[in-house]
Amino acid sequence: MDMAATNTTSIAGQQEKGASVHARRFISYIVLILVSFLCLFWFYVLFINATRSNSELSLGFTPFPSTHLVENWVNLRSGTLPIFNGMINSLVIALLTAGLATYFSAMTAYAIHAYDFKGKKFMFTFILMIMMIPTQVTVLGFLQLIGKMGLDNNALALIVPAIASPAVFFYMKQYMDSTLPLSLVEAARIDGSGEFRTFNQIVVPLMKPAIAVQAIFSFVGSWNNYFTPALVLHDDTKKTLPILLAQLRSADWLKFDMGQVYMMIAFSIFPVIIVYLIFSKHIVGGVTLGGVKG
Amino acid sequence: MNKKSKVVSYNKWGYIFLIPFVVIFLIFQMIPLVSTIYNSFFENYRSGLTQIGPNFIGLQNYATIITNGDLPTYFVNTMIMWIMGFIPQIVLSLLLGAWFTDPSLRLKCQTFFKTVIYLPNLIMASAFAMLFFTLFSDSGPINSMLIQMGVFKEAYKFMGNEWSVRTLIATMNCLMWFGNTTILLMAGMLGIDPSLFEAAQVDGATSTQIFYRITLPLLKPILIFVMITSLIGGLQMFDVPQILTNGTGDPMRSSMTLIMYLNKHLFSKNYGLAGALSVFLFVITGILSLIVFKFTNSEKVK
Numbered sequence: 001m002d003m004a005a006t007n008t009t010s011i012a013g014q015q016e017k018g019a020s021v022h023a024r025r026f027i028s029y030i031v032l033i034l035v036s037f038l039c040l041f042w043f044y045v046l047f048i049n050a051t052r053s054n055s056e057l058s059l060g061f062t063p064f065p066s067t068h069l070v071e072n073w074v075n076l077r078s079g080t081l082p083i084f085n086g087m088i089n090s091l092v093i094a095l096l097t098a099g100l101a102t103y104f105s106a107m108t109a110y111a112i113h114a115y116d117f118k119g120k121k122f123m124f125t126f127i128l129m130i131m132m133i134p135t136q137v138t139v140l141g142f143l144q145l146i147g148k149m150g151l152d153n154n155a156l157a158l159i160v161p162a163i164a165s166p167a168v169f170f171y172m173k174q175y176m177d178s179t180l181p182l183s184l185v186e187a188a189r190i191d192g193s194g195e196f197r198t199f200n201q202i203v204v205p206l207m208k209p210a211i212a213v214q215a216i217f218s219f220v221g222s223w224n225n226y227f228t229p230a231l232v233l234h235d236d237t238k239k240t241l242p243i244l245l246a247q248l249r250s251a252d253w254l255k256f257d258m259g260q261v262y263m264m265i266a267f268s269i270f271p272v273i274i275v276y277l278i279f280s281k282h283i284v285g286g287v288t289l290g291g292v293k294g
Numbered sequence: 295m296n297k298k299s300k301v302v303s304y305n306k307w308g309y310i311f312l313i314p315f316v317v318i319f320l321i322f323q324m325i326p327l328v329s330t331i332y333n334s335f336f337e338n339y340r341s342g343l344t345q346i347g348p349n350f351i352g353l354q355n356y357a358t359i360i361t362n363g364d365l366p367t368y369f370v371n372t373m374i375m376w377i378m379g380f381i382p383q384i385v386l387s388l389l390l391g392a393w394f395t396d397p398s399l400r401l402k403c404q405t406f407f408k409t410v411i412y413l414p415n416l417i418m419a420s421a422f423a424m425l426f427f428t429l430f431s432d433s434g435p436i437n438s439m440l441i442q443m444g445v446f447k448e449a450y451k452f453m454g455n456e457w458s459v460r461t462l463i464a465t466m467n468c469l470m471w472f473g474n475t476t477i478l479l480m481a482g483m484l485g486i487d488p489s490l491f492e493a494a495q496v497d498g499a500t501s502t503q504i505f506y507r508i509t510l511p512l513l514k515p516i517l518i519f520v521m522i523t524s525l526i527g528g529l530q531m532f533d534v535p536q537i538l539t540n541g542t543g544d545p546m547r548s549s550m551t552l553i554m555y556l557n558k559h560l561f562s563k564n565y566g567l568a569g570a571l572s573v574f575l576f577v578i579t580g581i582l583s584l585i586v587f588k589f590t591n592s593e594k595v596k
Contacts, residue, residue: 020500020501021398021399024399024501025399025400025401028393028399028401029401031389031390032390032393032401032407035386035390035407035411036406036407036410036411038469039410039411039413039414039469039473040410040413042422042425042426042429045429045435046425049435058433060435060438060439060441060442061435061438061439061442104314104315104318105315107311107314107315108311108312108314108315110311111307111308111309111310111311111312112308112312114308115304115305115307115308115311116305116308117305117306117308117309120308123312127315128587129583129584129587130319130323131583132523132526132579132582132583132586132587133323133327133576133579133580133583134526134529134530134575134579136530136532136553136556136572136575137327137330137572137573137575137576137579138323138326138327138330138572138576139326139330139556139560139572140326140329140330140333140560140565140568140569140572141325141326141327141328141329141330141332141333142322142323142326143560144326144329144333144565145321145322145325145326145329160318160322161318161322161323163314163315163318164314164315164316164318164319164322164323169315189304195304195307195310199311220416223418224416224417224418224419224420224533226418226419226420226532226533226536226537227532227533227553227557230557231557231560231561241418241421242418242419242420242421242533245418245420245421245424245537246420246424246536246537248424249423249424249427249537249540250540250541258428261428262428265421265424265425265428268418268421269417269418269421269422272416272417272418273413273416273417276409276413276416277409280409280412281405283412283416284408284409284412284477287412287474287477287478
């Protein structure tokens with residue numbers, strides 16, 4: 001093959017590739033827009049319907065918001081379901097769960113990362129093995145246990161177990177392996193810092209990014225949890241948002257003011273959407289880090 | 295104090311820092327696990343107001359639960375809905391992952407799209423299910439839209455048909471999880487040595503060939519990981535069908551899942567059968583988890 005021929009083929013190849021890249025880019029944009037539409041459409045309808053009154057809703061759907069947003073909000077506040085109480089319960093449980101899960105998982109990870117002791121390998125393997133066992137399979141014994149402990153119908157039964165969160169531990173351990181040099185810990189020791197103080201004042205601040213990501217995930221996980229809370233909490237005043245939503249579903253919902261129903265759904269998911277929009281970069285990055293570095 | 299004793303005294307802190315995890319794990323997970331298994335060997339249920347048992351009956355609960363026909367039905371239901379959600383999810387995720395990581399495409403607004411596709415994963419499943427229920431109800435907005443557009447003459451009863459209920463549940467599962475899967479697969483794709491792609495391009499491979507011949511085979515470990523973790527998640531399917539069907543799994547219990555069945559036994563305090571069902575689920579997830587464990591571990595060696 002002579003020089004000229006090589007040149008033309010390479011140029012032709014380039015052009016053909018350029019055209020196909022344009023076509024592929026076009027297709028991928030179309031698919032991405034369709035998929036984004038599918039993801040957002042439901043929330044758009046929810047938002048629109050939360051602004052409309054019951055009588056407007058019965059007339060059919062319109063793509064434009066109406067003027068009853070505040071009215072629905074006021075109706076929701078004076079409604080029969082203790083939804084604001086539920087919001088506070090959900091918030092308290094989710095915040096405490098997130099706090100305990102991240103702090104103690106960091107502590108557990110630090111124990112395995114920074115010290116050499118007998119049974120260390122076994123502990124690490126053991127925690128990894130229990131990581132995937134779903135809570136559902138032990139919930140029967142769990143309910144009997146908290147019944148005996150007098151923790152039935154008590155939010156503590158949902159909060160305290162978060163101290164042992166294998167998945168959060170695993171993430172923390174991965175993060176420590178890549179970012180926490182042991183020389184730093186040794187330097188602190190030479191300066192006379194106690195082990196516990198080193199952990200609280202040096203390790204925890206260094207772990208901040210990992211703690212933030214996992215705190216968000218634990219918070220959202222607890223906020224969205226329905227299975228265990230529904231079995232543990234019985235009093236209306238103690239229930240969390242998902243349980244109240246389930247109650248709404250089992251009530252004769254046709255008698256409800258539908259504007260209020262949409263408002264209630266919006267009320268229970270928009271806080272998470274707002275938190276997500278603020279932290280989305282860290283969250284999306286956090287999934288990648290936690291998921292595959294294993 | 296000499297140096298050696300100091301080293302020993304440091305390492306003892308390893309045990310001290312492990313105490314909270316171990317104590318809480320033993321109390322709130324180990325004891326429940328053991329007592330769940332223990333319960334599975336006893337006849338223990340409530341019939342009306344009278345409490346029957348607990349009487350030791352050996353493996354009879356297991357025999358009952360396997361032979362009375364409910365468990366196989368609900369297992370099949372769960373698997374059908376998982377597969378219906380998983381196939382479009384993995385196809386979509388592979389496609390989007392390949393596009394996002396393809397340097398020659400140079401897609402714009404990637405952050406926006408990634409943010410949007412991950413959003414449904416964070417939404418409360420019960421709120422999402424409740425939302426779908428109201429949207430797809432007989433007089434709901436979807437029906438009114440379809441009638442306005444002339445697709446249907448009268449409202450379609452989405453909640454009255456076995457396959458439409460299953461499709462709704464599978465759609466929700468797919469929407470909630472494809473963003474997560476995409477991000478996992480993307481991370482895997484970015485981990486592939488770029489020189490392999492370059493070499494293939496120099497050899498004149500088309501992007502389709504590159505995808506099938508290089509990306510997919512090298513992604514196999516992560517694909518299997520994604521598949522098995524999704525299967526474990528699928529076996530735990532609960533919130534969405536529970537709320538969408540109000541716990542009945544109707545029509546004709548065709549959308550009743552294993553965990554909904556367990557939940558029913560727990561609510562009616564039917565502890566013997568609930569125990570046997572839990573052990574059954576524990577064994578299945580245990581086996582699946584071991585497979586995942588093997589995969590994650592072998593990757594670490596690399």
